[in-house]
Amino acid sequence: MSEIQDNIGSGNIVQSDVNEFFQRRMKNKLRKALVGSWIILHEDESNIYYGYPRFKGIFSSDRVVEKIYFLKKKELAEKFSIYKNFTGVELRAKILASIDSYRKQKKESSAFLLFSNNWTVVLNEDSIQVQAIVSEENSNTTKSKSKKYTILLNKNDLSLLKIQED
Known part of the structure; x- marks a missing residue:
């Protein structure tokens, strides 16, 4: 969460919409180590934050998310209520x-x-x-x-x- 808060206002967090979130999550395939798939990074009372983690380098086990997207939680829940567990x-x-x-x-x-x-x-x-x-x-x-x-x-x-x- 602190990484997300640190990125707010840095230009690395971009507003998204329900359709964009849905389309990205539908591209997910089975992956190891939580990389190469669109995942929900954090939820607060009003927003959902998501991104596309990847390994920092070829021989690194560190993960990095270059751009974090957010959208309104209420709108997402209304239009796609099973968003948490469905890809x-x-x-x-x-x-x-x-x-x-x-x-x-x-x-x-x-x-x-x-x-x-x-x-x-x-x-x-x-x-x-x-x-x-x-x-x-x-x-x-x-x-x-x-x-x-x-x-x-x-x-x-x-x-x-x-x-x-x-």
Whole structure:
């Protein structure tokens, strides 16, 4: 916290908005040592502070956040109430599970699903909309095929609202 307070007024803390925060957090992937992902650094009564930690150098275990972003906590909580524990890592897992369940309902053969990096995610008023390309690899064949899906999730509890193949 003292590092954040020290940076206030230094130009290293920049105001952000809910959409920017959401988009950055959705880019998160599994990482070690809390580097290379957008994380919440601190919360106070009115603001959320977040940043992108990285190692200070190649052989250093010290972490540094070059720029700290903040946004109004109340606005974030209203528009994206699950912000604390939800990132792109959890979203990808939810999407793959939803597609797998959808495929089983359609009685399609079992397949290993791979999530493409070519995806878009939008935070709507009531939902999270994802357009994703998923590669399906079946153990019975050597070929994989890709399908594009549009998925709508409830933004408060991540329940599946709609899934469709495009």
